[in-house]
Amino acid sequence: MSTEHSGTDTGRAEREGRDGTEDTRGREDTEGSRKDTDEAGGAGTETAPDATETVEAATETVEAAPPPPLEAHDLTAELPAAPEPRSARFVRELTNGSAAITVLAIIVALVIGAILIVVTDSATLDAVPYFFARPSATLKAIGAAVGGGYAALFRGGIYDYTQSSFTAAIEPLLHSLSFATPLIAAGIGIGIGFRAAIFNIGGQGQMLAGGALAGWIAYALPLPAALHIPIAVVAALVGGAVAAGIAGVIKATTGAHEVIVTIMLNYISFYLLGYLLTNVLKKPGSNNPISPPALPSAVFPGTTAGLNIGFAIVVALTIFASWLMNRSALGFHFRAVGENPDAARVAGISVKQVTVIVMIMSGAFVGFAGAYQVLGQTTTGFTNALDAGIGFNAITVALLGRNKPWGIFWAGILFGVFQAGGYTMQAAEGIDIDIILVVQSVIVLFIAAPPLVRAIFRMPEPGHHRSAKRAHRPAVKTGAAA
């Protein structure tokens, strides 16, 4: 079933009756989002192919270039392109949205965070009644609260300027990176799914599967360190891959929606692991459902600040994911299926097969996050809460990173900074750490709804500029800053 209709082909609309109509109406919106890429259509000529140049990089070059004096005729002769299904459009907006939107979303979120800091700060609230008598006192209190809060965030998340030695001052950043490590790994896993238009909401379950398997190997199999860590990590990848692969197979064979299946698998993993932790996996002599601690040979070697070899592995994983998505045939298939499954099928790509492989790859990345939790973060034994919410936060990180491996890498680090800094904010300034969670969520909220950011900053709709074609489309909505 395709809800995609060709705008040029009202025949399709005719065939599809009412669907066609609705889509035709919806198309005006679609055009706005599609137009951003139109700009690239006017880009200048490319130089000879560069060996190191990826297709993606090439595209970006084109987009940055000024529109050339391409014959207006060429563009105006063009018939409207096909509207696409809503979900596909959503994914595409997420993947192709501009960096400006991301930055602005972060700024808006920080402003909203500042407001929340102010209204929850007792010193500021005390000063408010005197606002008309002594406005400076109120403003001072507001400034102190916001400034103090964000300074603490910076001190706790990036660089502690109060420390005398550089090593001590940079320690917060190392903390942040260690928080970021599992978020990046899991985020890339989820992002790979998004690129293939598969919504893997099962990060929690996959982390539990991967983490538990790694954790079990870590405490139960005495091995030399050179073998122990790799085996435990590979087991985690396999565990995550299997947990996600189940969802992939179910989707491919029965058509069940992966969102529902992966959510159910979360419950299954959570309660199953909870049960196993009361008997076979339980630490002898403990009354709590917790496993024995990992053997030292399985623990990720690292610094006192918590940064360990896991981060290096995640950098390698990011490099691999970037190659996979941009330079490999498999990634090509993923993207083709994600962008247009119909064309992929006609091109001989098995959509079902891709669905399963995407889920397996996705789960393996998420599985590493599980391994990190038990081998790098909390090595004193795992529980069925070992995922620490990362399985879900990874979705936000993937969205913030536009589903691109390096985007997710930086998004993960930002969230790591928020997490590490959030603790300091709470400890030093008494600002509730929930404020930071609100900030994080607001960022992603705005990224998921680009028109909102555009409205706030009075940005034009994508593509709403220079293009000659524009003049010929009076029906298209005008942007805020038209």
Next chain:
Amino acid sequence: MKLELRGITKRFGSLVANDHIDLAIEPGEIHCILGENGAGKTTLMNMLYGLLPIDEGEILIDGVAQHFTSPRDAMRAGIGMVHQHFMLVPVFTVAENVILGHEQTTFAGHLNMAAARVRVKEIAAQFGFHIDPDARIEDLPVGVQQRVEIIKALALDARVLVFDEPTAVLTPQETDELMSIMRQLRDSGRAIVFITHKLREVREVADRITVVRLGKVVGSVSPGASDAEMASMMVGRAVELTVAKGPAKPGEAALVVEDLVLADRHHLPVLDHVSFTVRRGEILAVAGVQGNGQTELVETLFGMHRDATGTATIDGKNLLGIGSRAAIEAGVGFVPEDRQRDGLVGDFTVAENLMLNRSAGPPFVRHGGLQLRLLRRFADQKIREFDVRTPSASTRARQLSGGNQQKLVLARELSRDLRLLIAAQPTRGLDVGSIEFVHERIIAARDEGVPVVVVSTELDEVTALADRIAVMYRGAIVGIVPPDTPRDVLGLMMAGAPVDGPRQAA
């Protein structure tokens, strides 16, 4: 109630879907709107029904201009619509569906179902059919579901009833019953608008016929007009296309299709014992009004539709049900009917689209990695060779015009070693220049000895390209005739009339 449409115009971007359409629909009349898929019939009706805003022109009822912003307004004005795809809630009962949207309630919002049931029975009895108001929609056959749609419109006292391709989903018997219901509705003084592209039905019930083509009214026909006259009005095109084409030098038989049979979801036959042969260096053009099985035919030849029976072989190798990947590997080039949906990934670059169906191995994939440098050279070369107007190989396919997108698809398909080329509606929506280019390329492929199957609803295209013409009607091949067959004969065949001993050129 008299309904008038004056100068109705609708544009989608640069595409004019409806171009100053004038229509007058009188009470007590069945007014057929005849036109091919894509002619703009449904767009027009959706404006009449308040689903689409009108760009220009006006709708008048009894001389009073109307402004419909939603179907609710249209219904209030007495316009009812029976959609191609039923707008019924499958898990609701007949009575619940009929009152949906204008429920009568008693005290405290309690639904008055009893009244609804009575109303359903009343209307059904009036038109001599029986319907159980408590039956669930999903349990009813399609024909009965359609009657529920009619009752739904009548329950609102519709004076004008629009039927949008109502017979597409019906069996012949159900179609006959629908025709008789339509006549009864007319005799009760209602106006009927009947949208279709099926000539037989038109002749059977129409009191007046308006032919629409490419968004314009091309004229009226009296119901007594011949099928050929109607068909040529419907599909004909004034633009004369001249393609330089030498005589075919057909070689041995390459594509052999025998007794191909395929049924759709409703078990209605879509391919009805289709047999033909295409030789090397020959173009077989499949003509016919859209929706007569051509789409399914090409998909089947491309290895899809695993439940098709019969045989289809290329150079002795089976094509039936092998899947698109195997068909590509067998050397089948495929230009799909809907290039934006099936032919291209809009967000992929021109270069990526050029390797879309060649990602399984060399030359573009080695050791699992894309050979981007090679791809780039290949793309630049194909862009030149096929004159694809694009700023660069890394432009996204979505940004190209329709003609250039089609050139891109052709460039991809023709750059492989082909044993068979299938091109479905290869020039739909293209401007004249692109049409010429596409035709030249298809003929060039033929001259290299590739057997070619072209499906087109445009008679001009068929006659320009064909070495032989196969005409399809209702899933069957009416006949295979030489390319110089007169248009009126082809028109007649497209309307399903078996020509007196069709000159079999097979």
